[in-house]
Amino acid sequence: MHNILPFNFLGLPEEYATYSTAKVVILPIPYELTLSYESGTRFGPQAIIAASRQVETFDDELDVELSTLGIATSPEIEQTVEGPEAMQGKIYHKCLEILKDGKFVLALGGEHSITAALVRAHKEKYGKLSVIQIDAHTDLRDSYQGSRFSHACVMARVAEMADFCSIGIRSFSNDDNERKYADRIIKPRHWRNNPGHFEKCLAELAENVYITIDLDSLDPSIMPAVGTPEPGGLTWDDVISMLETITGCKKIVGADIVELSPRPGLTYADFTAAKLALKVIGYSFHGA
Numbered sequence: 001m002h003n004i005l006p007f008n009f010l011g012l013p014e015e016y017a018t019y020s021t022a023k024v025v026i027l028p029i030p031y032e033l034t035l036s037y038e039s040g041t042r043f044g045p046q047a048i049i050a051a052s053r054q055v056e057t058f059d060d061e062l063d064v065e066l067s068t069l070g071i072a073t074s075p076e077i078e079q080t081v082e083g084p085e086a087m088q089g090k091i092y093h094k095c096l097e098i099l100k101d102g103k104f105v106l107a108l109g110g111e112h113s114i115t116a117a118l119v120r121a122h123k124e125k126y127g128k129l130s131v132i133q134i135d136a137h138t139d140l141r142d143s144y145q146g147s148r149f150s151h152a153c154v155m156a157r158v159a160e161m162a163d164f165c166s167i168g169i170r171s172f173s174n175d176d177n178e179r180k181y182a183d184r185i186i187k188p189r190h191w192r193n194n195p196g197h198f199e200k201c202l203a204e205l206a207e208n209v210y211i212t213i214d215l216d217s218l219d220p221s222i223m224p225a226v227g228t229p230e231p232g233g234l235t236w237d238d239v240i241s242m243l244e245t246i247t248g249c250k251k252i253v254g255a256d257i258v259e260l261s262p263r264p265g266l267t268y269a270d271f272t273a274a275k276l277a278l279k280v281i282g283y284s285f286h287g288a
Contacts, residue, residue: 008073010278011053022070024281025103027095029077031087031110040261041227044273045076045108047262052274059282061240066282074098084113084147091117099125099254104284106277109258111227112139113150115212116157122210122254123161129253130205131164132246134239135214136230138169138185140177151259154212162210165201167191167242168217168234188234191242198242202249209246211255211280213239215273225269227261239276243283252284 005011009026019025028045057067077094080086095118098105107118112135123129133139139155147153156177158164167186172178178185186198216226219233246252257280260273 005053007049007053009049009052009071010055010057010067012057012067012071016067016070017072018070019072019074022072023104023285024069024071025098025105026071026073026277027077027098027105027107028074029091029107029110029114031077031079031091031114033079033084033087033111033113040263041109041111041259042079043262044110044258044260047270048108048257048260048273048277049073051267051270052277054271055274055278057278059278062282062286064282064286066278066285069281069285071281072103084150088113088117088120092121095121096124104281105254106281107256107258108277109256109260111151112154112212112214112258114258115154115256118254118256119158119161119210119212126208126253128206128208129162130209131158131162132202132205132209132211133158133164133166133214134168134211134217134234134242135166136168136216136233137171137214137228138166138173138178138181139214140181141173141175142177163205165198165205167198168238170232171228171230188232188238191234191238195245198245199249202246205250207251208253209250211246211252213255213257213276213280214259215257215269215276216259218272223269223272225261225263225266226259228259236272240279243279247283247286252280255280255284
């Protein structure tokens with residue numbers, strides 16, 4: 001009889017996936033309401049979890065078996081029909097509940113608007129907190145299509161709570177907030193030509209940082225399954241180098257990975273997202 005892997009992040013056995021003893025909690029949030037182009041991000045969390053069951057749990061770069069941290073998978077947060085603001089409250093309360101249990105939260109989206117509620121919960125938990133956004137878009141509109149809680153407004157909401165630095169940006173709306181925060185926005189070519197700019201930006205942030213990774217930050221050649229793909233994106237090695245740089249001077253206290261929109265036949269995108277999720281966990285605990 002063949003062994004069947006549990007349907008949790010990494011397919012972990014109960015001894016490594018029990019909430020009470022786990023250091024990390026995967027929080028799936030299949031929320032999709034304010035997208036403006038390709039749909040499908042509501043299927044992202046389950047696709048990442050499914051693909052993660054084929055990811056090796058040993059990180060050769062960090063030389064650590066990550067399953068021994070204990071990684072529990074929370075039930076998903078069901079989408080509410082009451083609207084974007086009500087969904088923000090629902091995410092905030094669930095995330096804060098997990099944080100109060102002393103867990104590290106890695107949320108899987110879903111659309112990018114979920115980040116504002118997650119940052120709010122982490123801000124309440126940690127007090128001094130900054131945010132690092134890895135993304136193709138600034139997401140700094142104050143309002144979009146009649147909502148202040150659209151995916152296109154998420155960093156405007158974050159900026160009301162915390163300092164931030166955005167990297168990988170290559171799509172702009174030319175609005176007032178982009179001009180206001182221009183010194184915190186780093187394009188891919190600026191990252192490659194002048195990595196010191198990112199380090200300078202990091203130096204101005206709080207010790208505790210929250211990382212939000214929109215998968216469209218990656219180049220469409222390696223991450224085509226997103227709602228709004230943008231050419232000229234980051235490579236896998238770029239993102240890993242960013243994580244190394246961040247953990248060299250800051251403490252990652254929470255994170256999310258958002259905007260996977262699974263496509264039939266493109267399961268390598270799901271696997272890449274799952275592998276990146278494990279990398280985020282590894283770097284967050286490396287040296288801790």
